[in-house]
Amino acid sequence: MKARVHVMLKNGVLDPQGEAVRHALGALGFDGVNGVRQGKVIELDLAEGTSEAEVTAMCEKLLANTVIESYSVELA
Amino acid sequence: MKARVHVMLKNGVLDPQGEAVRHALGALGFDGVNGVRQGKVIELDLAEGTSEAEVTAMCEKLLANTVIESYSVELA
Numbered sequence: 013m014k015a016r017v018h019v020m021l022k023n024g025v026l027d028p029q030g031e032a033v034r035h036a037l038g039a040l041g042f043d044g045v046n047g048v049r050q051g052k053v054i055e056l057d058l059a060e061g062t063s064e065a066e067v068t069a070m071c072e073k074l075l076a077n078t079v080i081e082s083y084s085v086e087l088a
Numbered sequence: 089m090k091a092r093v094h095v096m097l098k099n100g101v102l103d104p105q106g107e108a109v110r111h112a113l114g115a116l117g118f119d120g121v122n123g124v125r126q127g128k129v130i131e132l133d134l135a136e137g138t139s140e141a142e143v144t145a146m147c148e149k150l151l152a153n154t155v156i157e158s159y160s161v162e163l164a
Contacts, residue, residue, distance in 0.1 A: 018129055033130065036150055042142065044135025053094055053127045054109065059120025066118065074112055 013058050015067050016086045019076045020051035051081075089134050090164045091143050095152045096127035127157075 021027050030048040037045045054075055056067065067085045076083040097103050106124040113121045130151055132143065143161045152159040 020129070020131070030130075033150070037146055040146075040149055042146055044138055045132060046135065047133035049131045051129045051131070053096070053129050054106075055096070055125045055127070056121060057123035059122065062120055070113055070116075070118055073116055074109070 013060055013062060014088045015056040015058055015062070016088065017054040017056065017067065017071055017075055017083055018051060018086075019054065019071075019081050019083045020049060022080055022082050025080045089136055089138060091132045091134055091138070092162045092164065093130040093132065093143065093147055093151055093159055094127060094162075095130065095147075095157050095159045096125060098156055098158050101156045 027049050030050040033050060034045055034048040037048070056070075058067070064085060064087055067087070071083045071085065072078060103125050106126040109126060110121055110124040113124070132146075134143070140161060140163055143163070147159045147161065148154060
């Protein structure tokens with residue numbers, strides 16, 4: 013089975029990487045880009061029967077820094 | 089309007105970051121993690137009426153390195 017985890021900086025946490033992308037898009041002539049946030053996607057190939065709770069534990073312990081990042085888990 | 093772009097390394101391209109995560113999960117006692125791929129998510133806050141073609145152009149020109157990365161665009 014597959015799981016996909018999204019890790020994004022929480023709202024209010026400065027995202028310099030996203031800000032750099034926003035500037036670069038403007039410099040390339042793309043108007044109307046009001047904001048950019050950049051995060052991570054982690055695609056996990058897991059043994060059958062792994063529970064969502066286990067994936068959440070992976071996020072809490074390793075994948076996300078929960079002080080500044082939020083995460084969401086999708087099982088597929 | 090919002091758009092979300094996923095950028096992942098193409099299949100066959102080595103992903104040392106994902107490999108490191110896989111190892112670390114094993115070391116933390118999570119069994120059954122067969123593979124991990126790590127990519128980027130970019131959330132764009134765009135002016136109303138921006139077309140998907142324009143977002144695709146952003147991907148081609150800046151957001152993804154199409155030699156080694158594939159991308160997908162979701163408009164919301």
